[in-house]
Amino acid sequence: MRLSAALSFISPVQTASNYRYLRINFNQHSKAKLTVGENAALSYVNNIIFKLGIYMAGTNLLTLLDDITVLLDDIATMSKVATKKTAGVLGDDLALNAQQVTGVAAERELPVVWAVAKGSFLNKAILVPAALLISVWLPWLITPLLMLGGLFLCFEGAEKVFAKFLPHDDKSESEGDKLDLVEYEKQKVKGAIRTDFILSAEIIVITLGTVAAATLINQALVLCVIAIIMTIGVYGLVAGIVKLDDAGLYLLNQSKLSANKFKEILGKGLLAAAPRLMQFLAFAGTVAMFLVGGGILVHGIKALHHIQIAVTNYGQTIVGTTGEVLVPLIFDGLLGVIAGLVVVLGHLAYLKIFKK
Incomplete structure (x- = not known):
């Protein structure tokens, strides 16, 4: 028993x-x-x-282990989709950040890129948890915050245009002469990190929208993966771009030692292309500010979005598929320019009235 x-x-x-x-x-x-x-x-x-x-x-x-494998597979799939959707912003991010390094001494280019990259990691360390919290508790706040960021990008773009084409005050020129290189570098880094914050916010929000149906843990993991990949990818490319001239000079010196004609041609080509590429990136970075800023405003204001769709449809009937691609970009860019000019003029009026 x-x-x-x-x-x-x-x-x-x-x-x-x-x-x-x-x-x-x-x-x-x-x-x-x-x-x-x-x-x-x-x-x-x-x-x-x-x-x-x-x-x-x-x-x-x-x-x-099977559950972990499935989870990792889901994260990889969602990360791939999110990467495709953020590719457009990634191109703008690359142009903007490469443009921010222009004017820095050659020996300080990589330290500046590294400083901005660290700032970008810090931006994303703030944005990822903030985006998750806002999406859970205050989802309506995401669009207004993005629109403020878009207006700021338009403002920065318009400010660069003003600085390029409008005459400066003698006072501002004398202040610029007194500005030492260390302070100039700090200002460059701060400006780049500030711009990166807005672009990173857009990347994070796009990614969050892509994985909206996933669990909170999966959302957090995908956001972390995208944040790391984007930061390493962008600043790795920026570091390569700003050191193209050094690579050309190295190849040219090597060609003299080994009498290698190919290295000589490639070195001369890189040396000739590097300054032109940086000039193009400076221009592309300013254009990207208007495109991204205007695009954020269009997607945030329904009336503007409907107008854009109507204009795009009209353009498509005239020039076909080309209109479908170009018209939204032109619309976003023009809106970004107008918004930037309005904000800059408002800022100047504020300075004249309240800071006499």
Whole structure:
């Protein structure tokens, strides 16, 4: 009877909790005085229970590993989709950040890029948890915040245009002469990090929209993956772009040592292309500010979005597929220029009225 009572608990051994219950009950029965045969039987049962425990532990481990594999696969898939959707902003981010390094001394280019990259990582460390919290508690706040960022980009773009084409005050020129290189570098880094913050915010929001149906953990993991990939990719490319002239000079020197004509041609080509590329990126960075800023405003204001769609449809009827691609870009750019000019003029009026 005592043996059958102990064996009667084998049937519910299907989960880890039942296994623990069986072990405790079995130990209680094993404390009773048993015959030699009963002791042998109980030892046999104990061995079975032990093997069942190992089997269940192994099964649970395999199930856990399978769940982790599925989770990683989901994250990889969602990250791939999110990367495609943020590719446009990534191009603007690259142009803007490469443009921000122009004017910095050659030996300080990589330290400046590294400083901005660290600032970009810090931006994303702030933005990822903030975006998750806002999406859960205040989802309506995302669009207004993005629009403020878009207006700021338009303002910065218009300010660069004003600085390029409008005459400067003698006072501002004298202040610029007094500005030492260290302070100039700090201002460049701060400006680049500030711009990166807005572009990073847009990338994070686009990514968040892509994985909106996923669990909160998956959303957080995908956002982290995208943030890391984007930062390393953008600033790795920026570092390569700003050092093209050094690479050209190195190849040119190597060609003299080894009499290699190919290295000489490639080196001269890189040296000739580097300044033109930086000039183009400076121009492209300013254009990108208007495009991104205007695009954010269009998507944030429904009336503007409907106008853009109507204009795009009209352009498509005239020039076909080309109009479908170019018209939205032109619309976003013009809107960005107008918004930037309005903000700059408002800023100048504020300075004249309140800071006399």
